[in-house]
Every structure is written in structure tokens, then in C-alpha cells.
Amino acid sequence: MSRQYLGPFINFQGRAREAMAFYHKVLGGKLDLQALRLEADDAVLIASDGHPDYPAKVGDNVAIAAGGPDKDRLTKIFNNLAEGGKIKMPLAKQPWGGEVGWLTDRFGINWTVNIEQA
Numbered sequence: 350m351s352r353q354y355l356g357p358f359i360n361f362q363g364r365a366r367e368a369m370a371f372y373h374k375v376l377g378g379k380l381d382l383q384a385l386r387l388e389a390d391d392a393v394l395i396a397s398d399g400h401p402d403y404p405a406k407v408g409d410n411v412a413i414a415a416g417g418p419d420k421d422r423l424t425k426i427f428n429n430l431a432e433g434g435k436i437k438m439p440l441a442k443q444p445w446g447g448e449v450g451w452l453t454d455r456f457g458i459n460w461t462v463n464i465e466q467a
Contacts (some may be wrong), residue, residue, distance in 0.1 A: 355415050424440060
């Protein structure tokens, strides 16, 4: 995906493929099971299996995802969202070449920012 997006990011704690297949069946669209990403009707749903050592608590398993290839814009968004909030993981380079960061904003909303490799 080459444009910026905003949408829900959900931790299914080991059931992401099953959930995404279900949502694809219900919503249609384009499903990428490798990336655990569903694009339907100009919306993006991103999933994760989470980490077994850090099970998500109810209410903490959903975040808003912002992402795309514009590193400067998305870094600024990440930093501005972090003001008055709490960074859970700073923007960091990932094995696939992009960068990802996690935070909770000042209103208690979880965010993940994904800077895609250009």
C-alpha cells in the first residue's frame, strides 16, 4: 500500500488468521494473510497474533493504526500523539525494513504507527 491509512489494529492473541478470514468473508475486499491486513470499502483492518509473553488485556487489544510511506509526516504524528501520553515502544526499525512504534495518547487511546519502507 503506497498511501497513508488510518484504521483499527486488533490483537487476536493467536487467532488473527481465523479472525481475518471471517472478516474477509463478511466484508469482502482484499485480504493479505501474510501481512494480516484487510482492505475493504476504503477501510483498512490490521491484525496481530500478539506475543504469548504479553497477553493483551480486554480493552488493551485494540489500537488505531496510522501508517504509510511518509516517514517525516508519520514521525511527527507519532511524536505529537505521544505528548501527554505514554510511549510503549519508540519508533524502531523492523526486520522487514519499515519502522513501528506504539503509544497510548493523553486520552488513553492506543496507537500504532507503521512507517512503510519506501
